[in-house]
Amino acid sequence: MSQKKYYIETYGCQMNVYDSELVGGLLNDCGYSITNDISLADAIFLNTCAIREKAEETVNNKLDSLQSLKNNKPGLLLGVLGCMAQNLKDDILQTKPYVDVVLGPDSYRKIPEIINSRNNSMDHYVDTRLSKFEVYDDMFPSRREGINAWISIMRGCDKFCTFCIVPFTRGRERSRSIESIENEVKKAVQQGFVEITLLGQNVNSYRTSGGDFASLLEQVAQIKGVKRIRYTSPHPQDINKELIEIMSKYENICNHIHLPLQSGSDRILKRMNRTYTKQEFLELVSMIKNIIPGCVLSTDIIVGFPGETESEFEETLEVVQKSSFNSAFMFKYSPRPGTKASEYTDQIDEEYKQSRLESLINLQRDITLLENQKNIGRTIDVLIEKDSKRSSLKWSGRTEGNMWVIFDKDPSYSIKDIVKVKINSAHGVTMFGDIVHSLEREKNEAA
Numbered sequence: 001m002s003q004k005k006y007y008i009e010t011y012g013c014q015m016n017v018y019d020s021e022l023v024g025g026l027l028n029d030c031g032y033s034i035t036n037d038i039s040l041a042d043a044i045f046l047n048t049c050a051i052r053e054k055a056e057e058t059v060n061n062k063l064d065s066l067q068s069l070k071n072n073k074p075g076l077l078l079g080v081l082g083c084m085a086q087n088l089k090d091d092i093l094q095t096k097p098y099v100d101v102v103l104g105p106d107s108y109r110k111i112p113e114i115i116n117s118r119n120n121s122m123d124h125y126v127d128t129r130l131s132k133f134e135v136y137d138d139m140f141p142s143r144r145e146g147i148n149a150w151i152s153i154m155r156g157c158d159k160f161c162t163f164c165i166v167p168f169t170r171g172r173e174r175s176r177s178i179e180s181i182e183n184e185v186k187k188a189v190q191q192g193f194v195e196i197t198l199l200g201q202n203v204n205s206y207r208t209s210g211g212d213f214a215s216l217l218e219q220v221a222q223i224k225g226v227k228r229i230r231y232t233s234p235h236p237q238d239i240n241k242e243l244i245e246i247m248s249k250y251e252n253i254c255n256h257i258h259l260p261l262q263s264g265s266d267r268i269l270k271r272m273n274r275t276y277t278k279q280e281f282l283e284l285v286s287m288i289k290n291i292i293p294g295c296v297l298s299t300d301i302i303v304g305f306p307g308e309t310e311s312e313f314e315e316t317l318e319v320v321q322k323s324s325f326n327s328a329f330m331f332k333y334s335p336r337p338g339t340k341a342s343e344y345t346d347q348i349d350e351e352y353k354q355s356r357l358e359s360l361i362n363l364q365r366d367i368t369l370l371e372n373q374k375n376i377g378r379t380i381d382v383l384i385e386k387d388s389k390r391s392s393l394k395w396s397g398r399t400e401g402n403m404w405v406i407f408d409k410d411p412s413y414s415i416k417d418i419v420k421v422k423i424n425s426a427h428g429v430t431m432f433g434d435i436v437h438s439l440e441r442e443k444n445e446a447a
C-alpha cells in the first residue's frame with residue numbers, strides 16, 4: 001500500500017506556521033508524508049486564525065470548497081486546528097458537519113491517537129481544552145524552507161488588550177525551558193538553517209527559572225552557526241534597556257524590533273488596555289535608537305477602534321511620523337465577539353475606518369520609501385535568500401531590518417551567505433544595489 005499523505009494549509013501568524021510544522025512532525029511519526037496537492041491527501045488540516053472577522057471568513061470559504069472533495073472520498077480526514085477551532089469549538093460542526101476533527105492549539109498531542117483510531121471509528125472528535133503547561137517541549141517540528149527556522153519559545157498571552165481574541169484562543173502565558181530551545185536551535189543549524197526567529201504571542205514576557213528573555217537571547221546568540229536572530233512579537237511594556245543592550249552587543253542579533261503601537265492617542269491606548277502612553281512609546285523609540293543607532297522599527301496599528309475621533313486618529317499619524325517606522329501592518333478594527341471592545345457601544349462606521357486606513361497607508365508608504373532612500377550610498381549587510389522574481393541573473397536578500405534588496409548574482413557567493421551590498425536606489429518597499437567585494441571595500445575604507 002502506498003504511503004498515506006497529508007495536506008496542511010496555514011492561516012494567521014508565524015506561531016501558526018510553527019504549529020503546523022509541529023503537527024507535520026507528529027504526522028510523519030504516524031507514517032504520513034506531506035503533499036502539496038490537496039486532491040492526493042488522505043488527511044487535510046486547516047490551521048486557522050481568528051484575529052479578525054475576515055480571517056474566519058477565509059477559512060469558512062475554504063471549508064465550503066472542501067465539502068465536495070470530502071463527499072467524493074468518504075475516508076478523507078478533515079481537521080480544523082488553531083485559533084478559530086479554539087474560538088468556535090463544536091459550533092463549527094453545526095454548520096459544517098463534514099468536518100471530522102476540531103483541535104485547539106493545546107491539543108495537538110491528540111493527533112496520533114486520532115489517526116490511529118480512525119480505522120475503527122469515524123466519529124467526530126473535538127478537543128479545545130486549553131492548558132496552563134503545554135509548550136510541546138519535547139517535540140520537533142518538520143520544517144520546510146531552508147533559511148529561517150521559526151522557534152516558539154512561549155505560548156499564550158495574559159495581556160488582554162480589549163480588542164484581541166488571542167488570550168482566549170491561546171490561553172495563559174507559559175515559557176519553554178532554555179535548554180529545550182537551545183537544543184532546537186542547534187538542531188535547526190545542523191539542518192542548514194542560518195536564521196532563527198524566536199516566537200511568542202508576547203515573546204519578551206518569556207520567563208523561566210533559567211532566565212528572562214534577554215538572557216535567553218544572549219544564550220541563543222552564542223550558539224555556533226546562527227548567522228541571524230530575530231524575534232516577534234514583543235509588547236512595548238516588556239522592552240527594557242538590558243534587552244536592547246544585549247541586542248547591540250551581539251552582531252548576529254538583528255537590529256530590528258517589531259514594536260506594535262496600535263494607537264497614538266492616550267485615551268484610546270487606555271481603552272485598548274495597552275498599558276503605555278504615547279509619550280512612553282516615543283521615549284522607548286528614542287531609547288532604542290540611542291543604544292542602537294539605525295535600529296529598524298516596524299509596527300502594528302489599528303484604526304477605527306471604538307470611540308476613536310478624527311483628532312485621536314491624527315495623533316496616531318503624528319506618532320507614526322515621529323517614530324519613522326520602516327514598515328507597518330495596518331488594520332481596520334474588527335469586533336471579536338467575547339472581547340471587551342466588541343461590547344463598546346460607540347463602534348465606528350466602516351466608511352470612516354476605510355478612509356482612516358487609506359490615509360495611514362499613504363503616510364506609511366512615504367515614510368518607508370524615505371527610510372529606504374536614506375540607505376542610498378550606504379553599504380549594508382544582506383543575507384542572500386533566493387533568486388529574484390524579476391530576473392534569474394539577480395538574487396534577493398534581506399537586510400537586518402527585514403527589508404528586501406535586489407542585486408546581481410556573483411559566483412563568489414551563494415544563497416545563505418551574508419554579503420555587503422551598496423544601495424543604489426529604492427522603489428516602493430524594495431532597495432536595489434551591488435555586492436561590494438572586500439578588496440573594493442578596503443580601497444573605499446582607505447580612501
Ligand code: SAH
Nearest residue numbers: 163164201233260300301302331332333334
Ligand atoms: N501580541 C502582539 C499582536 C498579535 S495580533 C502584540 O501585542 O502586539 C497581531 C496584530 O493584529 C495586533 O498587533 C493588532 O494590530 C491586530 N489586531 C488584533 N486584534 C485585532 C482586531 N480585533 N481588529 C483589528 N486588528 C487586530
Ligand code: SF4
Nearest residue numbers: 157159160161164166
Ligand atoms: Fe493580543 Fe494584546 Fe496579547 Fe498582543 S498583547 S496578543 S494584542 S492581547
Ligand code: F3S
Nearest residue numbers: 012013049050051083
Ligand atoms: Fe491568528 Fe491565533 Fe496568530 S488568532 S494571529 S493565528 S495567535
